[in-house]
Amino acid sequence: MTATVTKAVPDPARDRVGKPPPARRRGDGLVAWVFLAPYLVLFTVFVLAPIVLGLWISLHSWDFTLPNKPFVGLDNYTALFDPGSVSFDPFWNSMQATGIFTLFSVPLLIVVPLAVAMVMNQRFRGRNVFRAIYFAPYVLGVAVVGVMWRFLLDRNIGAVNSYLGALGLPDDIAWLSSVPPAWVALVGVTVWWTLGFNAVIYIAGLQDIPRELYEAATMDGAGWWAQFRNVTLPSLRPVTMFVTLITIISSANMFGQSFLMTNGAPARETQTAIFYIAETGLQNFQMGQAAAMSWILTLALMVLSVVVFAIFRLRGSLESS
């Protein structure tokens, strides 16, 4: 955060005889804080304060419409680990649903957009049209996407089954009310909907790779695959890490698709964690319980992010050594 650019590190011993050290720190620090202030205010009000308040709420039986919000200590947390409690089954079932969704959607949302980006990065006629087509679904809201696919995927009157039947394939798949087809539908729709975003980030990353590297690789007689493995992938590592983390967090927060398309059916099998947390807190007004669940989900996500981060770091250091 210093504005003065000094090539050499100043030696304090010399400063006694020489001129005083360049004026810095105090004024610069103030400027820095001024620049940081707008962000910090927003961050404090909308991130930090709710996090702390959430922790506080999770220690109470907190129904915000009632004057009495008794302190219950860790009861909200222990209930989530007590198989006899009402919330135990639905909560862990919803965590499992979130896990299944994340497990299947994240790899697809890392690999498919990369493939799309590689193609879109070539020079060919109509490239921009294709880029627009792939990105288009992303601009739709989840409500539009969810409602549209709900009609298309309907088991009895949906277009998808009708076309499958016309092709001589089974036309009685319950895409929205049986598992595993419901997971195929939810993951498939999500990939269709959001791959454009990741693809755009990849394209930006691909365009940042210096051409000289490919030229050098070609000189060394590297084929397409070798170039991809030894130039493209390593150069894209920071981009891939960003995409991976963002996608994991988005997938773990999936709510709208299952709310609108399956409504959690069959039974509660496709009810995700956020879905259940929202139901508990905003519909049943059990904010304390919901806040406790949010904290458990958050901790799980933090651990997962750290693991992913570590894996990328490890791979990086292995390759560079």
Added chain:
Amino acid sequence: MHRSPLFVPTRSGLTRRGFLTVTAGGLLLAGCGGGEGVGGQRDQEGVGGFSGEAYDGPALSLAYWNGFTGGDGPAMQQLVASFMSAHDNISLKNNTVEWADFYQRLPAAANAGKGPDVGAMHLDQLATNAARQVIAPVDDLAEALGLAESDFAPSVWGPGIYQDDRYGVPLDVHTIAMYYNQDHFTKAGITEAPTDAASLDEACQALQQAGIQNPFWMPNQWPAHLMFLSLLWQFGGEPYAEDGSEATYDDEAGEQALAWMRDQVDKGYSPDNVDIDTQYVAFKNGQNSITWDGIWQINDLQESGINYGIAQIPVIGDEAAAWGNSHNFFMSEQAAGDENRANAAKTFIGWMSDQSASWSQAGMIPARNSVREQTEFTDSVQYGIREQIDTLHFLPPVPGLGDVQIPTLEVAVNEAVLGKTSPADALSTQAGNASKMMQENLEKFGS
């Protein structure tokens, strides 16, 4: 900053099943509730003592909240307009929100002092909102208007009372009816609408022979639980203990009701896995012949131009019974704190209750017996199921019950109709869960 593409701030308006908006200000409000609940400092002067005379004080504007977003919206707008032209000194600021969001927003808004003065809500939500101190008693209004239980459709009066105070004035009763496709019936040679299990069975077989492969689609989501409750009462069961202590639908009556629903799939009258809203869409498309749905769909069916008939739901069990609900007018605690507002609100409620005949246009059944003799109702489509009015059952006035039912009873019905779980297992598991939640609610609401 990356906006998570999986974050959803809206919900679809396609199903009537209630859920949530993430935008509800509740999260932020939770922090500033302070020690005072809704209307905590009520000035006792403002409540009670309504004379029945129309409000004649200074002009004021009332916030009026309701959830009439469907075919019932225009009818309500008309009523509001004619009320305002009859009362110069009261104007109404109308705020219409999906019912689904309504019950989440109302307590949050009331908590922040930005709620309505007057509004309409479902009968089964009155106790919850009374316990949350969102709405105020209107006993004096009922008295001043001379309203009595005998004026109203049976059993709609009682559930409006919570802890000895009346909180709602019924506007209508609504229920589910059996709709059938007239053309299909003619083709299959069916002259009378089915009235019991046997005649429904015969009708379905006749329809199948006439070429309608699946005549009666069985939903597993909305309105499946309304069908289940109706059948449960028909088989002599009761869903919940009157005092809100336990769920009681996991008995023989419940099993018979749910087993019959699944049977319609096993017999091939219904396809498997009927996805949400599909049975109704298919009915409008002429892909099935019989569907049970709410009478609030009447306007929609009229517009669709389908040649349909309406009948009471058949008696599958031992006695005629059907699920019912009712839109009730309420006055908020907010209005109760100010005498003028309270009187204006009560004036509005009383006038609406008198004028409710034109509410028949919304497909609803007026709650007052005298009003049901007026031509607006006797000329309406729903007049065809008038006898069902005497057999309606309502959920008991237990705070929080509506919220308990969604993740328990509705899940059990869903599982059993999909054939994932046997009716007995589904019902006993979820009744157990519901009972635990109800116990927690008793503790929470301190009744």
